[in-house]
Amino acid sequence: MKTVVQCEVNGEPREALVDPRDTLLQLLRDRLGLTGTKEGCSNGNCGSCTVLMAGAPVCACLVLAGEAEGAHITTIEGVADGNDLHPVQAALIQHGGTQCGFCTPGIVLSAVALLAETPQPTSGQIRHAIAGNICRCTGYDKIVTAIAAAAAEMQAGARQ
Amino acid sequence: MIVDLKHIGEMCSVVRTPDKGWRIGAAVSVRQLGANGDLARDYPGLIEAAQLIGSLQVQSRATLGGNLCNGAPSADAVPLMMSIEARVEIAGTRGRRMVNIESLPVAPGKVALTPDELLVAVLLPPRPARSAARYLRFTPRREMDIAIAGSGVAVRLGAAGEIAHARITLASVAPVPLRATKAEARLIGERPTAALLAEAARIAAGEAKPISDTRASADYRRELVAVLTRRALDACVAEAGVGGSKP
Incomplete structure (x- = not known):
């Protein structure tokens, strides 16, 4: 029996018909066409499908679509402001923190969640925050550098 | 049909009980727990x-x-x-019951x-005065890994x-989390000297019933129990000793 789920995705009200067994990941990608969220392991280990629910990072593959009822969800499509990239996105490009790009949407959302709570993270806090995001290309160093640079950029912006 | 239980008030709340203990709803996330000062x-x-x-x-x-x-x-x-x-x-069709956590894993x-x-x-x-509780574990990788041994210690002075x-209570060294009762008994009534804590930790290692598998050998797990238990005891005694903590 399919049911209607109503939620807010990237600030806009959305509605979709879902099966009880559908995941939030399927809702986002297959029903709403938001394919920026990637499917990797499908069991909560790789972090490719990280999105924010009420500001908290979750693996969309571990959330049932039905649980999204009434939820406020942020996906990678909602991170940039129009054509202006989020500082985390800009820093990942500038510091070469992305190669194949498959893990990048998840990394961006983990970093956005971190910086919302911890504007000046230590390198250790950054590494911990992205420990649930597996990247097989970069070796992580450039990602950590990029997130630290984004934090500094956002702090500088906040002071102005 | 799937029913989402995470919108039931008592499942999602953390409240102080009248005896100054805590009642934590079963659906409270670890993230929410961490936010409760x-x-x-x-x-x-x-x-x-x-x-x-x-993660x-x-x-x-x-x-x-x-x-x-x-x-x-x-x-x-x-x-x-x-x-x-x-x-x-625990709530069921025949009413509610309370059980000690220890009786749950089988x-x-x-x-x-x-x-x-x-x-x-x-x-x-309620947390007793001059008490502390700590859990230490060891994982081959620092993040996103499963303990090959762990020790959860509670001490009151x-x-x-x-x-x-x-x-x-030991993790990953038996089919269920395992109380090290002989080690506990060795400690009661004694002054917490370094030698005593190390001896109790050794006894705990002897009580562990680990298996060897791809992740660690039984001997290695037992050795870890001794080290982790000693460190957890040290930490608890230090913490409980400094007035540790009046609720």
């Missing part, structure tokens, strides 16, 4: 242990109840909950819940500085 002051070791579960993404969803009912011998939040003598409230992946029952809350006792009460 009063709970963290009473049981910092519980928050620390819970924050070892999975931050997983912690947005993971709960103490889930960690318990998953029935893993390696569950990071369970040894400490057993050592502080937490209980759980085998790897199995807990003593019947199919018509649901865990609704974890109940923590008496008026003369002696160990008045001690509980030690």
Whole structure:
């Protein structure tokens, strides 16, 4: 029996018909066409499908679509402001923190969640925050550098 | 049909009980637990242990109840909950019952819940004066790994500085989280000298019943139990000693 789920995705009200067994990941990608969220392991280990629910990072593959009822969800499509990239996105490009790009949407959302709570993270806090995001290309160093640079950029912006 | 239980008030709230303990709804996420300053002051070791579960993404969803009912011998939040003598409230078609956490795990992946029952809350006792509880584990990788051994210790000191009460529960060295009762008995009534704590930790290692598998050998796990238990005891005695903490 399919049911209607109503939620807010990237600030806009959305509605979709879902099966009880559908995941939030399927809702986002297959029903709403938001394919920026990637499917990797499908069991909560790789972090490719990280999105924010009420500001908290979750693996969309571990959330049932039905649980999204009434939820406020942020996906990678909602991170940039129009054509202006989020500082985390800009820093990942500038510091070469992305190669194949498959893990990048998840990394961006983990970093956005971190910086919302911890504007000046230590390198250790950054590494911990992205420990649930597996990247097989970069070796992580450039990602950590990029997130630290984004934090500094956002702090500088906040002071102005 | 799927029913989402995470919108039921008592499942999702953390409240002080009249006896100054805590009632933690079974659906409260580890992320939410960490945000509760009063709970963290009473049981910092519980928050620390819970924050070892999975990634931050997983912690947005993971709960103490889930960690318990998953029935893993390696569950990071369970040894400490057993050592502080937490209980759980279970609701079923025949009413509600309370049980000690210790009686819940029965085998790897199995807990003593019947199919018509649901865990609704974890109940923590009031934190005694001059007490502390800590959980330490070892994982081959620092992040996103499962403990190959762990030790959850709770200690209360008496008026003369002696160990008045001690509980030690071991992770990943038996089919279920395992109390090291002989080690506990060795500690009671004694002054917490370094030699005594090391001896008790050795006894705990002897009580462990580890297996050898691809992740670690039984000998290595037993050695880890000795080291982790000694360090956890050291930490608890130090913390309980500094006035440790009046609730």
